[in-house]
Amino acid sequence: MDRKTKCHNDLRSQILTLDRAPGGDLDEAGLCAEFGISRTPLREVLQKLSGAGFVEITQNKGAKVVSMDLPTMRVFFQTAPLIYANVARLAADNHRGNQLNDLKDIQRRFKLATRENDPATAAMENHAFHEQIGEMAGNPYLLPSLKRMLIDHTRMSQTFYRPASDAEQVLVTKACDQHDAMIAAFEGREAPLAIDLTLQHWDLSRDQMERFVRQDPLPVDVISLKEKRHAV
Amino acid sequence: MDRKTKCHNDLRSQILTLDRAPGGDLDEAGLCAEFGISRTPLREVLQKLSGAGFVEITQNKGAKVVSMDLPTMRVFFQTAPLIYANVARLAADNHRGNQLNDLKDIQRRFKLATRENDPATAAMENHAFHEQIGEMAGNPYLLPSLKRMLIDHTRMSQTFYRPASDAEQVLVTKACDQHDAMIAAFEGREAPLAIDLTLQHWDLSRDQMERFVRQDPLPVDVISLKEKRHAV
DNA sequence: GTTGAACATGTTGTATACAATATTGGGGTG
DNA sequence: CACCCCAATATTGTATACAACATGTTCAAC
Numbered sequence: 442m443d444r445k446t447k448c449h450n451d452l453r454s455q456i457l458t459l460d461r462a463p464g465g466d467l468d469e470a471g472l473c474a475e476f477g478i479s480r481t482p483l484r485e486v487l488q489k490l491s492g493a494g495f496v497e498i499t500q501n502k503g504a505k506v507v508s509m510d511l512p513t514m515r516v517f518f519q520t521a522p523l524i525y526a527n528v529a530r531l532a533a534d535n536h537r538g539n540q541l542n543d544l545k546d547i548q549r550r551f552k553l554a555t556r557e558n559d560p561a562t563a564a565m566e567n568h569a570f571h572e573q574i575g576e577m578a579g580n581p582y583l584l585p586s587l588k589r590m591l592i593d594h595t596r597m598s599q600t601f602y603r604p605a606s607d608a609e610q611v612l613v614t615k616a617c618d619q620h621d622a623m624i625a626a627f628e629g630r631e632a633p634l635a636i637d638l639t640l641q642h643w644d645l646s647r648d649q650m651e652r653f654v655r656q657d658p659l660p661v662d663v664i665s666l667k668e669k670r671h672a673v
Numbered sequence: 674m675d676r677k678t679k680c681h682n683d684l685r686s687q688i689l690t691l692d693r694a695p696g697g698d699l700d701e702a703g704l705c706a707e708f709g710i711s712r713t714p715l716r717e718v719l720q721k722l723s724g725a726g727f728v729e730i731t732q733n734k735g736a737k738v739v740s741m742d743l744p745t746m747r748v749f750f751q752t753a754p755l756i757y758a759n760v761a762r763l764a765a766d767n768h769r770g771n772q773l774n775d776l777k778d779i780q781r782r783f784k785l786a787t788r789e790n791d792p793a794t795a796a797m798e799n800h801a802f803h804e805q806i807g808e809m810a811g812n813p814y815l816l817p818s819l820k821r822m823l824i825d826h827t828r829m830s831q832t833f834y835r836p837a838s839d840a841e842q843v844l845v846t847k848a849c850d851q852h853d854a855m856i857a858a859f860e861g862r863e864a865p866l867a868i869d870l871t872l873q874h875w876d877l878s879r880d881q882m883e884r885f886v887r888q889d890p891l892p893v894d895v896i897s898l899k900e901k902r903h904a905v
Numbered sequence: 906g907t908t909g910a911a912c913a914t915g916t917t918g919t920a921t922a923c924a925a926t927a928t929t930g931g932g933g934t935g
Numbered sequence: 936c937a938c939c940c941c942a943a944t945a946t947t948g949t950a951t952a953c954a955a956c957a958t959g960t961t962c963a964a965c
Contacts, residue, residue, distance in 0.1 A: 445948090469917070479950045480917090481713065485720055492724015494817070501917060501956055513813060520814045523759065581745060582752045585726070585817035677918090701947070711920045712947090733926055733947060908965080918955070925948070935938080 448476040449486045456495050456506050457568060457595045458561045464508040467496065494589045509593060517593050518651075522643055524586050525571075529623070529639035531578035533632040540577045541627055547573055548620050555613050560602035563613075567602075568595045570620060577627065597650040616645055680708040681718045688727050688738050689800060689827045690793045696740040699728065726821045741825060746886060749825050754875055756818050757803075761855070761871035763810035765864040772809045773859055779805055780852050787845050792834035795845075799834075800827045802852060809859065829882040848877055 442450075452472075455461045473483050487504045490496040498504045551566035568591055575587040604610040619642045626635040674682075684704075687693045705715050719736045722728040730736045783798035800823055807819040836842040851874045858867040 470915090481949055481951090484918090485716065485948090488717055488720035489724065492721065503917065516812050517814060520812055524814070527755065580748050580752055582749060582756070582818055582821050585821055586814055589814050589817055702945090713919055713921090716948090717918090735947065906965105908963105910963090911961090913960075914958080916955105916957075918953105920953080921951090923948105923950080925946105927947080928943100928945070930943080931941090933938105933940085935936105 444476060444478050445482045445486060448472070448478060448483065449489060451476070452486065452490060453493075453495060454561075454565055456490075457592065458564060459596055459599050461506045463506050463596065465506045467504040467506065469503065494585075494592055507592070509596060514593070514597070517590065518647060520586075521590055521594070521647075522640060524583065524590055525639050525643055526636045528575055528578045528580070528583055528587050529635040530632045531580050531583070532574045533627050533630050533635040535579040536577035536627055537579075540573070541624070544570065544573045544577070544624060544627070548624060551620065552617055555602065555617055560599070563602040564595055564599055567598070567616075574623075574627075594646065594650070598646065601646075601649045612645060612649065616642065619645070676708060676710050677714045677718060680704070680710060680715065681721060683708070684718065684722060685725075685727060686793075686797055688722075689824065690796060691828055691831050693738045695738050695828065697738045699736040699738065701735065726817075726824055739824070741828060743886070746825070746829070749822065750879060750883075752818075753822055753826070753879075754872060756815065756822055757871050757875055758868045760807055760810045760812070760815055760819050761867040762864045763812050763815070764806045765859050765862050765867040767811040768809035768859055769811075772805070773856070776802065776805045776809070776856060776859070780856060783852065784849055787834065787849055792831070795834040796827055796831055799830070799848075806855075806859075826878070826882075829886065830878065833878075833881045844877060844881065848874065851877070 452461070452467075461467070467487065469480055469483060469487075473480055476483070487496055487498060491498045491504065495507060496504050497507050547566055547570045551563060551570055554560075554563035554566055571591055571594075572588065575584050575591075578584070578587075601609075601616075602613065604613055619638060623635060623638045623642070626638055684693070684699075693699070699719065701712055701715060701719075705712055708715070719728055719730060723730045723736065727739060728736050729739050779798055779802045783795060783802055786792075786795035786798055803823055803826075804820065807816050807823075810816070810819075833841075833848075834845065836845055851870060855867060855870045855874070858870055
């Protein structure tokens with residue numbers, strides 16, 4: 442794979458796994474050194490990531506990882522069922538060709554990652570699973586919204602795949618089973634069932650994510666001292 | 674305004690007004706000469722437009738205006754009410770500060786453009802009107818979908834603001850009145866009414882746009898002879 | 906001690922030259 | 936005449952040098 446593409450993919454997954462903190466600075470020179478490319482292609486990568494909602498670029502002030510503030514998260518929880526349910530319905534109706542097989546492959550890798558206790562991979566494969574459902578829906582208008590939801594969904598789910606207790610491990614297994622059930626619904630083109638399973642899956646995620654949000658009284662953002670002072 | 678920004682805005686509005694044909698090629702050297710900037714910032718503009726769904730970039734093959742094929746348009750008609758209605762509801766609930774005043778300003782300019790028979794401006798102000806409603810909704814997850822819908826909506830509405838007959842002029846006036854009614858609904862924070870008016874407004878647009886689509890038996894895309902041969 | 910201005914430094918934005926990749930056209934072969 | 940290969944050309948991708956802008960620091964004035 443070409444270094445520019447690798448840079449794009451690495452940044453993307455580092456953002457999704459919270460390896461790059463929300464609100465964190467993305468210094469051009471540093472990233473150039475890190476990925477061994479010059480500033481021109483690096484800036485194009487940042488532009489692309491900005492278009493996809495991973496990064497925020499400010500004129501003359503550089504790029505940051507998109508932040509995750511609490512008011513926005515409230516909007517997230519409000520909006521997710523609408524998008525997810527509609528995408529699931531469309532996916533059941535419209536998927537074609539090898540798309541379902543690709544989904545099964547992703548699910549296989551997802552299951553493996555959860556079994557082998559590889560939380561970062563599990564989170565990324567779960568992301569890929571839901572993005573693939575978006576592709577199956579065949580709706581270029583809804584897809585950008587879905588992708589933006591998935592960014593924050595995956596970031597908030599990071600702790601989910603690092604189960605501390607047995608009870609939490611059970612939830613991961615349950616999520617995995619729900620994926621299997623969803624695949625079956627897509628295969629049978631049973632749209633109402635797909636919607637229902639999707640909403641169940643959402644309920645599970647939501648409970649987990651709300652715990653994640655509540656758990657952490659500190660803002661998820663990296664806030665510079667200066668900005669903090671302004672806030673006071 | 675800086676030349677790079679002007680380049681971005683000009684390309685954007687030229688695409689929306691069909692001045693740049695869907696599927697049409699965007700040559701870097703040509704655009705550089707046209708806007709008096711070098712290739713580096715021009716490419717960044719194209720990246721940005723690509724992220725917003727105005728332009729498609731293919732590796733080593735340059736940029737094109739996003740195409741408008743018939744299957745996608747079918748998806749458009751299927752998806753629009755969902756997005757528009759939900760955005761309207763959220764806008765009624767969540768708008769704040771000067772957002773409503775900004776909307777009124779846009780509506781004023783829109784009305785003026787329709788009265789003075791300035792179809793391109795009317796189409797752009799109508800676009801701005803609905804984009805502003807998107808801002809008022811305060812939902813960063815739904816907004817990208819709305820914006821993508823509006824791109825094709827505005828492109829398909831181009832003939833709408835060039836009314837040939839009196840009967841068509843009546844429809845434009847009706848659309849304008851609906852905007853006023855929507856503003857009133859937002860002002861009173863009457864979400865159900867806003868949804869209802871939005872769906873009525875959509876019905877009017879849809880009839881008009883379907884006529885536009887049917888009217889033209891040739892594909893809206895610029896298809897090269899080579900691609901045509903492939904299709905045969 | 907605080908404020909403000911000027912300078913020094915670092916970071917981002919742009920232009921240009923060069924490299925890599927597509928496309929086109931011509932000549933040769935079956 | 937059709938087809939294919941190869942060279943010539945055009946277009947896109949990358950690196951680098953320079954310009955513009957933002958930030959942080961120093962020093963002087965109050």
